[in-house]
Amino acid sequence: MLPEDFELAARFVKDRSGLVLTRDKVYLLENRLMPVVRDLRLKSVSELLAGIASGDAALQTTVIDAMMAKDTGFFRDWKPFVHFRTVVLPNIRVSRGMKTRFRILSAGVSTGQEAHSIAMTIRDVSSSFPGWQVEVIGIDISATAIAAASKGIYSQFDVQRGLPVRTLLQYFTKQEDAWVLNDAVRGMVKCQPWNLLDDLFSLGRFDAIFCRNVLVYFDLKTKLDVLQKLARLLVDDGVLYLGLNETVTGVSSNFRAVDPALGIYAAHRADRPASLSLAAKVDL
Amino acid sequence: MKRCLVVDDSRVIRRVASKIIQDLGFDVDEAENGRKALNALTIRMPDLILVDWDMPVMDGLEFAQQLRKLPGGNKVVVVFCTTENDIPHIRQALDAGADEYIMKPFDSEIVRSKLILLGLLG
Incomplete structure (x- = not known):
């Protein structure tokens, strides 16, 4: 070249x-x-x-x-999803008062594995959220990736990257050589093409944001811009999940570290007590 | 260092699987069928067993059932690694005592992600 x-x-x-x-x-x-x-x-x-x-x-x-990189997998790195299930979801349940609604964003959703992992995690504990309205939004700049994510159809290779086999049996059916996600989980997720460099505020507010292995491709200025926009999308006690090799340290003061080794950060508002967060570090 | 026993009648598959598992930090032993694998367990019980389904002498299903009856046999993580890729086979393996299931063909990323799920890798 x-x-x-x-x-x-x-x-x-x-x-x-x-x-x-x-x-x-x-x-x-x-x-x-x-x-x-x-x-x-x-x-x-x-x-x-x-x-x-x-x-x-x-x-x-x-x-x-x-x-765009389309390297993704279900329950990538596993422990962040254990944290989401055992810490964040229970805290949402007890902290929302009369509000029986929560929303999760998967930014850089690629072909949907992350958003569907979030939806399956929520589905696993759905008995704790009777009558709640739950929305998982997936966004990605790649329209072809979003089209694939919306279908919820995966290859044998795809479903073996990170997906526990019991979860596979619980939420997928096999059709020919493809594994098809069931309608209940697929219906929880809405995927749409969206550029993280564009305005994000019209997406609405979120209780947790997964933006994992996305910032690593950006320069410092773009990282800061995106993190500032994500901070505005998070509710006051919201949680941000980054990739294991990503950090906000030295980039943005809008977050405080919860468990940096797992890429878990809490929204940080200067006028709010530091303890206000859905997240806590736990020994996983 | 954690130990793994790879059980498969194909020497090529044993070599490929062993290399992947070794690269993930395990010591690896190999056996070519379920009977030889059971014999190997009398010397040392590994942390992980990667076992094929269809093998001569003793297949993976019978091996898993026998293993789970041995003293300490319920502590070993058993992962089936097989070309059988339909739901009834997967359920049968889980009923026989499998902890996880890998459908061939596989690669190192699939093995790595399964071992993370099983708590064998950080």
Whole structure:
């Protein structure tokens, strides 16, 4: 790939998605763009990039979609979901008074595994929330990933990455070679294309936000921007789950650490007592 | 260091599985069928057993049932690793004492994520 092509592509991807591509990621760029070049029967990546530069909106969307990492899995890292089930959900139940409603956001939901893991976790304890209105919202910049997430149909390979086999039997049926999530869980989740760089406030407020293994792709300024927007979406005692290798430390003062090793942070409001949080560190 | 016993009649599968498990920090022994695996358990009870279903001499299902009757046999984590990929087979394995189930083909990420679920990896 020509250096000027790389510069053009990297600038475009960063502006549109926040994804930072350093020079050592040339191989990644080529790996993700070459299938697009072949699908569209173009001659080269250079021709593809010329189309982007000319303002072809459909092509731009296709390239952003191709560039997004879709590496995901059910119950990724496991312990954050144990914390959600054993700490956050019980605290929501006892702290909401007459309000029998809560909402969870999965930001960077990709093909839906995280949002569906959240929904299955809630479903497992649904007897504790009789009559409650529960919403799990999944957002991702990739429209093709969102389309897959909305279907709730997974391959044998997908359902083995992190999904306990008893949970598989409980919530999925097998149809031919595919595993299909049942309607009850799928119906709890609404997935929609959404760019984290855009305004998020119209999504509404959330009791917990999962934004795991997303910030790692952003530069410091973009991380700060996104974290500030997520902080505004969280209710006063809300909880933020980041990836195990992600942190707010040194980036944003809108959160305080609950269990940084597990990427668990609580909303922090300067005018609120620090103890006000749905989350607590527990020995998992 | 935690120990794992890989039980499969295919030498290639045993080698692949052993390499994955070793890379995750386990010491690994191998056996080519359920009977040989039961014999190996008289010397040492591992922390984890990865067992195929369809094997000559003694299959995985009978092995799991026999294992669970042994002293200390209910403490071992048993993961079936098999080409049988339908719901009735999975239920049968769980009823026989399996803790988890991996459908072949598998890769290191699948094994790693299952061992995290089982509390064998941090």
